[in-house]
Amino acid sequence: MMLKHDILFQLSETKVVAVIRGNSAEEAVELSKAAVQGGIRAIELTYTTPHVQRVFEALEYEDVLLGAGSVLDPETARHAILAGAKFIVSPSFNEDIAPVCNRYGIPYLPGCMTIREMVKALESGSDIIKLFPATNFDPSFIKSVNGPLPHVRIMPTGGVNLENIQDWLAAGAVAVGIASDLNKAYATDGFDGAVELSRKYMQKTAQ
Incomplete structure (x- = not known):
């Protein structure tokens, strides 16, 4: 059993964190396995994927940290946790999801864009804030937030790519979420294309 820490x-x-949005459970499994083969060790399976529980089951024995994304209510959060999710991500802060995650000792990463939202999330026990959509922000935003809230850890998601990932990490991002790039690589170059792109992302983090 993994502890929250x-x-x-x-x-x-x-x-x-590879954010997996599959048109089918089978596609999501393939995308996830490609990301893992490319070296990514954290996968966020979104609840917009049909029959997402099948994806959790298919990846149960992979050497990867599985989380759930696009979680909009506490019922879905509990379903994801029982399916094996080790962290819960939502596009916005939901005060009803937080207690469920706290009850099971699972990190809750809500999407926030304002200081007010971040403070509410912190007060509800969130240790990492998902800055979403990050396309609306510059990496320097993290420093601006850490001025009044030095203990806030931020994970930008949406708009992160190979060109700016190092800028986000250098600015203080605890991690980044990548999504559309993987889908595009898979659609264009198949499984091997998604593996290669994942490998490039991991190489960027090591530089």
Whole structure:
């Protein structure tokens, strides 16, 4: 059994979370396995993927930290945790999801864009804040937030790519979420293309 501290440590160590949005459970499994083969060790399986529980089951024995994304309510959060999710991500802060995650000792990473939202998330026990969509922000935003809130750890998601990932990490991001790039690579170059792109992301984090 993994403790919350261990999960947070793994997220901060791996640096890259692959956000998997499959048109089918089978596609999501393939995308996830490609990301893992490319070196990514944290996967966020979104609940917009049809029959997402099948994806959790298919990846149960992979050497990867599985989380759930696009979680909109506490019922879905509990379903994901029982399916094996080790962290819960939502596009916005939901005060009803936080207690469920706290009850099971699972990190809750809510999407926030304002200081007010971040403070509410912190007060509800969130250890990492998902800056979403990060396309609306510059990496320097993290420093601006850490001025009044030095203990806030931020994971930008949406708009992170190979060109700016190092800028985000250098600015203080605890990790980054990548999504559309993987889908595009898979659609264009198949499984091998997604593996190669994942490998490039991990190489960027090591530079």
